[in-house]
Structure formats: structure tokens, C-alpha cells
């Protein structure tokens with residue numbers, strides 16, 4: 147199967163975890179696109195009653211266009227389940243996210259969810275995190291100084307640019323640095339260090355957060371549940 151077909155298969159499968167009356171967090175990215183598409187279909191055709199919160203303007207716009215009831219985060223008291231993609235997942239189900247520059251909102255929604263499901267194709271499974279550049283959202287104020295500090299620490303930052311070579315802005319109008327680390331031997335220590343640096347808004351290591359992973363394989367979606 148092609149990568150997009152694998153993404154579609156897990157996006158569709160994940161909707162089976164959404165039950166009537168739930169408040170659901172919707173992630174961001176090309177895999178979540180298929181999830182939202184299928185959820186919209188079940189809302190329209192099967193009258194599934196749910197309300198959702200979004201992790202990005204992109205997902206919000208797609209979901210609204212499909213008639214899914216969307217709520218601002220401050221208007222919901224609990225999030226029953228969040229379904230999101232990931233850029234890398236290691237054997238302990240720790241992950242890197244932020245390839246779509248949405249990891250700050252994604253993490254806020256994830257940590258406030260009772261349960262988190264990640265939907266990925268097989269290419270996202272790695273032995274060790276770090277081949278994917280680690281996204282770090284930073285405030286524009288002081289970004290140059292922070293960039294230099296990361297360089298001095300050997301973290302090889304790259305300012306994320308769009309197709310026009312302009313800096314990518316997150317939904318909060320911040321920048322993203324991608325740290326070209328190769329491998330991350332101690333993810334918890336790195337996460338802690340990054341979070342201590344003034345100007346860092348959020349870093350893309352998602353540790354000890356996911357409960358279920360749905361992996362797209364040629365044999366069909368494989369579900370790994372109750373991870374934590």
C-alpha cells in the first residue's frame with residue numbers, strides 16, 4: 147500500500163474509538179486529515195453526536211466545513227479522547243511531534259485528555275528518536291540569541307522556512323527551530339533542559355503520553371493498546 151493509503155486506513159480505523167457523547171481532541175497533519183474526513187462522514191450519515199476541540203486552525207477549518215461540532219478549548223471541561231499523528235515513535239512509545247508546527251497546541255490538548263491515540267504509518271516507527279529534526283517552538287523575541295545558545299550546545303538548530311523561504315509561523319505567531327540531533331539518547335533530560343530555556347514555548351518530545359497506537363501496515367491497521 148502507498149503511504150497515503152496507510153494513513154487513510156488508520157485515520158478511518160481510529161474513528162471506531164469515538165463514542166456517542168464524547169468530547170474529542172483532533173490532532174493535526176495529513177493522517178489526521180483522514181480521521182476528520184471519516185468523522186465528518188459518520189456525523190453526517192450516522193448522526194454520531196460528539197463535540198471536538200482542535201489543535202490547529204487547519205483542523206478546525208476542515209472539521210467545521212464537514213459539520214463537526216467544534217468548541218474552543220476553554221469551553222470544554224474534559225477531553226475524553228485525543229487522536230493525533232506523530233513524526234517518530236520509539237519502542238517505548240515515546241514520540242516526536244511538530245512536523246506540522248502544531249505541537250504546542252497538540253501537547254496542551256494531549257495532556258488534558260483522558261486517553262491519547264496516535265495514528266501512524268509504519269515509517270514512523272524508529273529504534274531511537276532523533277533522526278527526525280526535533281521541533282521547538284520559540285518566541286520571536288530573543289530567537290536569535292536562543293538559536294546561538296542551541297548552536298553552542300551542539301544541537302544544530304535550523305529555523306523552519308516555508309516554500310518562499312520565509313520563517314514558518316505557528317498558530318501563535320511563533321517560530322520553529324528544528325534540532326538536527328541524529329539520535330536522542332536521553333529524551334527526558336533533553337526535554338527538561340529545553341523547557342528550562344527562556345524563550346522556548348514548547349518542544350516536540352511527547353513522553354509518557356500515548357495510550358494506544360494504531361499503525362498502518364500492508365496487512366491492515368495494527369492496534370497496540372493500554373501502553374500506559
Ligand SMILES: O=C(CO)[C@H](O)[C@H](O)COP(=O)(O)O
Nearest residue numbers: 175176177231244245246248
Ligand atoms: O505533529 C504533527 C503536527 O504538528 C503531526 O501529527 C505529525 O507531523 C505527523 O504528521 P503526518 O500525519 O502529516 O505525517
